[in-house]
Amino acid sequence: MNTINQIVIQNEDYSLREKKYARTKVGLMNAFMERLKYNRFDDISIREVCQEVEVAEGTFFNYFPEKIDVVGYYLHLATLKIIWKAKKEAPAGKYLSLIDSVLSQMSLELNNNNVIYQIFSVLLVRSERPKKIDISALEKKMAFPNCEGIEETPSVILDEWLKECVALALKNGELPPKTKADDVVVSLMTIITGTLLAIKFGKSNSREYHYMRQLKALWRGLGVGGRANE
Numbered sequence: 001m002n003t004i005n006q007i008v009i010q011n012e013d014y015s016l017r018e019k020k021y022a023r024t025k026v027g028l029m030n031a032f033m034e035r036l037k038y039n040r041f042d043d044i045s046i047r048e049v050c051q052e053v054e055v056a057e058g059t060f061f062n063y064f065p066e067k068i069d070v071v072g073y074y075l076h077l078a079t080l081k082i083i084w085k086a087k088k089e090a091p092a093g094k095y096l097s098l099i100d101s102v103l104s105q106m107s108l109e110l111n112n113n114n115v116i117y118q119i120f121s122v123l124l125v126r127s128e129r130p131k132k133i134d135i136s137a138l139e140k141k142m143a144f145p146n147c148e149g150i151e152e153t154p155s156v157i158l159d160e161w162l163k164e165c166v167a168l169a170l171k172n173g174e175l176p177p178k179t180k181a182d183d184v185v186v187s188l189m190t191i192i193t194g195t196l197l198a199i200k201f202g203k204s205n206s207r208e209y210h211y212m213r214q215l216k217a218l219w220r221g222l223g224v225g226g227r228a229n230e
Contacts, residue, residue, distance in 0.1 A: 107207035
């Protein structure tokens with residue numbers, strides 16, 4: 001199934017059980033991530049998170065079997081929102097422009113440096129990529145109640161989504177025919193993660209400026225010429 005295109009979901013009523021499940025799962029994630037803004041991952045108390053959400057401590061592990069799973073859930077939801085916002089900004093059917101918009105939105109959404117750096121640290125120590133997670137339409141609505149239609153955007157892992165986007169750009173003639181999609185994805189992920197690390201130790205904190213500057217260089221290096229959406 002093509003995850004770039006929106007999936008139409010019929011309106012439906014949800015049971016009280018479904019609503020409670022989604023509300024609790026999103027609430028646990030929000031309470032956990034709020035603590036990650038100011039604390040190390042390993043120092044976060046699951047007991048305190050559960051006390052805030054008013055559930056038993058064991059309930060946390062019914063939703064997130066491992067502590068790291070809440071981070072994966074957050075990453076999926078954050079990526080979901082970024083893609084949803086980017087699709088509203090980018091011209092339809094222009095996949096390089098969509099990538100530009102995703103990185104632009106990412107620079108705005110990653111507004112708490114400690115969270116993203118803690119996530120980097122945990123993933124590097126564990127040497128594992130986030131697991132693919134299926135997120136229900138109701139969970140998406142609960143997480144982003146002000147984002148109308150966000151439940152129609154599929155949850156994805158960022159690098160896999162970028163690879164599909166690049167493949168569609170190739171098919172659409174936006175990239176030279178001999179372009180290697182895997183190489184482009186590595187370059188894009190390097191821009192995303194490398195920029196965040198570079199500005200942490202540099203004088204500039206403008207993520208969007210550096211993302212766009214490096215994207216422009218990448219597209220020109222691939223023979224696109226100028227920004228992809230110009």
